[in-house]
Amino acid sequence: MKESSTKERLIYYMQQNNLKQVDVVNLCQPYAKKYNVKFNKSDISQYVTGRAEPNQDKLYVLSKALNVDVAWLMGYDVPIDNKVGSIMFGEELEEYLKSASKELNLPLDVVKSIFLDLKIKSPTDLNYNNILTSIKKYLKNKFNKKWDRESDMFCARMNAFYYLFESIGWSYKAIQNDDITNDTIYELSSKDINIKISSDDYADMTDKVVNTLKDELQALIIKSSNIFND
Secondary structure, eight states: OBOSOHHHHHHHHHHHTTOOHHHHHHHHHHHHHHTTOOOOHHHHHHHHHTSOOOOHHHHHHHHHHHTOOHHHHHTBSSOTTOOGGGGGGSHHHHHHHHHHHHHHTOOHHHHHHHHHHSOOSOGGGOSHHHHHHHHHHHHHHHHTOOSSHHHHHHHHHHHHHHHHHHHTTOEEEEEEEOTTTOOEEEEEEOSSOEEEEEHHHHHHHHHHHHHHHHHHHHHHHHHHHHHHHO
16 A cells, blocks of 8 residues: 655655765666666656656666665555565566567567556556556557557557668657657667657658558559559
């Protein structure tokens, strides 16, 4: 059961260990670098004032830096050094997400991004079926579609574009929600270029590619019909 908040737990820990915000940031830096997580002074300031809650990757960095349990840091009624929440970022979770990636026909990076956006009610609820169900609900709410063939086609398109990008030396991933519009932001990158675009821009781009492919196929159908009917 949740009995506190990350704000209260951070303040308590800092008071008990005579730490300032800058001290927490310095403790976090090695783990932020190791796990490729951006973490700075403004983050910890927002957390201790309650203006923002850390997402799952930053919670993990904080828990490692402070040597406390993730679930305790989130405000759950567990001992500070208990490992109830360790599944949230361990090898078992990685296997869950890989399995969900295969079952949903989505790239693993996309599944991980969705997982980080999920509202986790309790760390003890993190089993494969619950994670899979939560991801499906997320997709249904995000795209306002039933989980039927239409949604399956959407996932197939995302998967196809993921590998299409790879084939031309690019990669993409959903990285965050815009705080103002709550819009998903996509990061596109190649060797020397890194850009961020909105979900509308991403949808427009993929629609244009799909429509171009349809036009080319239609032209081939006509061409093939003319050749073999002569």
